[in-house]
Amino acid sequence: MKVKITFLKSGDFIFLSQLNLYILFSRAIRRADLPFVPTQGFRPRLKISFLTPALKIGSLSCEEAVFSLSRDVSLKEFSAKLKDTLPEDIFVIFISKY
Amino acid sequence: MINFADFRRPLRYLGREWNLPKKDFKSARYSLRICLCFPELYEVGMSSLGFNIVYRLLNSFDNTACERCFLPAEDLRDFLIDKNIELFSLESKTPLREFDALGFTINSELNFINFLWMLYLAKIPLAEKQRKRPLVIVGGLPNPEPLSAFVDAFYLGEFEPQAGKFVNILSSFKNSSKEQILENISQVEGFYAPSFFSLRKGPKGYNFSAEEDKKSVFPVRVFARDINKIFIPRKPLVPYIQTVHDRAVVEISRGCPNRCKFCQARAIYSPYRQRDEGLILSLIEDIYYNTGYESMSLLGLSTVNHSQINSILDRAVKFSLGNKIKLSLPSLRLDKSIGTVLEKFLPLSSGGITIAVEAASERLRTFIAKEIDISALEDVAKIFGVSNFTTLKLYFMAGLPSETKQDVWEIPRLVKDFYYLCRRASRRKIQFNISISCFMPKPFSRFERERMEDIEELEDKIKFLRKEISRIYGVRFIYPDIGRQVLETILSRGDRNIALVIEDVFWNLVKSRADYRDNFTLYLWDKSFDKFNIDRQQYLGSYKFSPSAWAHLSGHKGL
Numbered sequence: 001m002k003v004k005i006t007f008l009k010s011g012d013f014i015f016l017s018q019l020n021l022y023i024l025f026s027r028a029i030r031r032a033d034l035p036f037v038p039t040q041g042f043r044p045r046l047k048i049s050f051l052t053p054a055l056k057i058g059s060l061s062c063e064e065a066v067f068s069l070s071r072d073v074s075l076k077e078f079s080a081k082l083k084d085t086l087p088e089d090i091f092v093i094f095i096s097k098y
Numbered sequence: 099m100i101n102f103a104d105f106r107r108p109l110r111y112l113g114r115e116w117n118l119p120k121k122d123f124k125s126a127r128y129s130l131r132i133c134l135c136f137p138e139l140y141e142v143g144m145s146s147l148g149f150n151i152v153y154r155l156l157n158s159f160d161n162t163a164c165e166r167c168f169l170p171a172e173d174l175r176d177f178l179i180d181k182n183i184e185l186f187s188l189e190s191k192t193p194l195r196e197f198d199a200l201g202f203t204i205n206s207e208l209n210f211i212n213f214l215w216m217l218y219l220a221k222i223p224l225a226e227k228q229r230k231r232p233l234v235i236v237g238g239l240p241n242p243e244p245l246s247a248f249v250d251a252f253y254l255g256e257f258e259p260q261a262g263k264f265v266n267i268l269s270s271f272k273n274s275s276k277e278q279i280l281e282n283i284s285q286v287e288g289f290y291a292p293s294f295f296s297l298r299k300g301p302k303g304y305n306f307s308a309e310e311d312k313k314s315v316f317p318v319r320v321f322a323r324d325i326n327k328i329f330i331p332r333k334p335l336v337p338y339i340q341t342v343h344d345r346a347v348v349e350i351s352r353g354c355p356n357r358c359k360f361c362q363a364r365a366i367y368s369p370y371r372q373r374d375e376g377l378i379l380s381l382i383e384d385i386y387y388n389t390g391y392e393s394m395s396l397l398g399l400s401t402v403n404h405s406q407i408n409s410i411l412d413r414a415v416k417f418s419l420g421n422k423i424k425l426s427l428p429s430l431r432l433d434k435s436i437g438t439v440l441e442k443f444l445p446l447s448s449g450g451i452t453i454a455v456e457a458a459s460e461r462l463r464t465f466i467a468k469e470i471d472i473s474a475l476e477d478v479a480k481i482f483g484v485s486n487f488t489t490l491k492l493y494f495m496a497g498l499p500s501e502t503k504q505d506v507w508e509i510p511r512l513v514k515d516f517y518y519l520c521r522r523a524s525r526r527k528i529q530f531n532i533s534i535s536c537f538m539p540k541p542f543s544r545f546e547r548e549r550m551e552d553i554e555e556l557e558d559k560i561k562f563l564r565k566e567i568s569r570i571y572g573v574r575f576i577y578p579d580i581g582r583q584v585l586e587t588i589l590s591r592g593d594r595n596i597a598l599v600i601e602d603v604f605w606n607l608v609k610s611r612a613d614y615r616d617n618f619t620l621y622l623w624d625k626s627f628d629k630f631n632i633d634r635q636q637y638l639g640s641y642k643f644s645p646s647a648w649a650h651l652s653g654h655k656g657l
Binding site for chain 1: 102103107108109112114116336338339340386387388389390391392421422424
C-alpha cells in the first residue's frame with residue numbers, strides 16, 4: 001500500500017536539506033512502528049519518494065511525499081501515529097491513498 | 099536577533115532536536131539553571147555519549163533546567179565578535195553569563211583552546227580569580243591541572259552517583275558567594291577545586307598540598323559501583339542534521355578487564371563493570387522506538403570480553419534483522435572467541451571490522467601486555483570469505499617503549515600476510531585500511547612515566563611504514579599528524595605552569611581570528627613556550643624518578 005502525504009515545511013525546519021528531510025521521515029516512520037518497505041539495496045533504506053523537487057535550504061514550502069507500506073493501514077491510524085512522531089513544524093495537511 | 103539562514107548549517111544553532119525535554123527553559127520557575135557546554139562543533143558534541151547522559155541526568159531533576167551550548171563554527175563566531183553578541187544557549191538563546199553554572203565536557207586535551215574560545219565569546223573572564231558568576235565546572239579530563247587557572251571546580255570520574263548532591267548544593271547556595279559554594283561542593287567526593295590546593299614543582303618533582311585556610315576532601319575519582327542501577331537515558335536526543343556518530347548507542351560495559359600498558363581509558367574508567375543482558379536488550383528496544391535510528395552500536399572498551407556477549411548478540415541481531423537496522427561493535431580485540439562473535443553478524447549484510455593489533459611483533463606485544471591471539475586473524479579472514487563485510491581496519495602504534503627497527507619492520511609484513519590471507523579467502527574486493535598512531539605516554543596508563551619519541555624518530559618510522567604499506571596493492575594507509583600527537587602529549591601531561599602557554603597561544607589565535615584547525619599548529623605553541631621560557635621537552639621526557647604532575651589524582655572511589 002502506498003500513502004501520499006502533503007505537508008508544510010515551516011518554522012526552523014525550513015533549514016532542513018532534502019537528505020535530512022528524508023532521514024527525518026524515515027526515523028519518524030520507525031518511531032511510529034509503521035510497516036515500512038525496505039529498499040532492496042546493499043544497505044536497506046525506507047522507500048519514500050518525494051513528488052516535489054528538492055528545494056534550496058531556507059525556503060518555506062508545501063511538499064508531497066509517498067510512503068510505501070508493507071501491509072494495509074487505515075489512513076486514520078497512519079495519520080495519528082505519524083502526528084506523534086513528527087516535529088510540529090512539519091505540518092501534515094493531507095493524507096491520501098496513492 | 100541573528101538570522102541563522104546566513105550561516106552554514108543553521109540547524110546547529112536552533113536547539114530543535116527530537117526528544118528534547120518538555121521544559122519551558124525560559125521560565126523563572128527553575129531554581130537552578132545550568133548550561134552544558136562542549137568545546138567542539140555541534141556535530142562532534144552531539145556524538146558524545148557522556149555529554150548526552152549528563153544533559154538528560156540534570157534535566158531529570160524538577161528544579162533544574164539544563165541547556166546546551168557548542169562551539170560556534172568560524173562564520174558565526176566572527177559574526178558574534180563583530181556584532182558584539184554574547185554566546186548563547188541553544189534551547190532558550192540565553193547568554194551564557196546569565197546561568198548559575200556552566201558545565202564543560204572536555205574529553206580531549208586538544209580542546210583546551212576551544213574551551214577558552216567559548217568563555218571568550220560568552221564575555222566571561224578567563225581567569226578563575228576574576229569572576230564571580232557563573233561557576234565554571236569541567237568534567238571528563240584525566241589530568242585537569244593545565245586548566246586550573248581557568249576553572250572553579252573539576253569533576254573527576256563518573257557523574258551519575260553525585261548528580262543529586264551537586265544539584266542540591268548549587269540550588270540551596272544559589273545566592274551565596276562563589277567561595278561558599280566552592281567550599282560546600284569540595285566536600286563532595288569527585289569535585290576538586292584547584293584553588294584549594296597548591297601544586298608546586300620542586301627539585302625532586304611535584305608537591306601537592308592543601309591551602310591552609312581551605313577545607314576540602316582530598317580529590318578522588320568517583321565511579322558507579324553498579325552500572326545497572328544508575329541513570330540511563332532511554333530517550334536520547336536525535337539531531338536533524340548528520341553528526342559524526344549518527345546512531346543509537348547502548349553502553350554494555352564500562353572499564354576493561356585487560357591490562358595493556360599504554361591504555362589510558364582502561365585506567366580512568368576502571369574497574370571493569372558490565373550491564374546485565376536483560377537491561378541491555380530492553381535498552382536496545384526502548385532506544386530504537388524512541389529515536390528511530392537506523393543503526394545502532396553496542397559500546398564498551400572491550401565488548402568481546404562481556405561474559406554474555408554471545409547471547410546478547412544473538413538477540414540483538416535478531417532485533418536488528420526484524421527492524422532492518424544496522425548493528426555494529428566498536429573496535430574488536432583479537433580474542434580466541436572473535437570468530438564466534440563475528441559469525442553472529444553474518445545475517446546482517448554490511449559494515450566493517452576494526453581490530454586493534456597495536457604491535458606486530460610477539461615480543462613487543464608481550465612487553466606492552468597486549469595479550470592477543472594473532473592466529474585469530476585466520477578466523478577473521480575466514481569470516482571475510484563468507485560474509486558481506488566490506489572494510490577492515492587495523493590499528494597499529496609506532497614509537498612504543500623498547501621498540502626496535504625489527505618491530506617496525508614486522509608491521510608491513512603482518513599486513514601483507516593478512517591481506518593475502520583475506521584475498522585468498524574471499525573473491526570480493528575488501529577495503530583494507532591501516533591506521534598508525536604514535537605512542538603517547540598518557541597520565542594514569544601504566545606507561546605514564548615513559549618518554550615520547552622525538553618528532554624526527556617518529557617521522558622516520560612513519561615514512562618507512564608509509565612506503566612499505568602503500569606498496570601493497572589495495573591497502574590504504576592512514577597516517578597520524580605527528581605534531582598534533584606531540585602537542586596532545588604535552589597538554590595531557592601538563593602541570594599548572596602550562597596555563598600561561600595555553601592562554602598566550604589562545605590570545606594569538608584570537609588576534610588573527612584563526613580557523614580552529616590552526617589550534618594544533620606546533621610552531622605557534624613553540625613560540626609561546628619560548629616566550630615563557632618553558633622547555634616543552636620536559637613534558638615529553640621520562641618521569642622515572644620523580645612524582646608526576648598528576649600523581650595526586652590517582653585515587654578511586656566507588657559509590
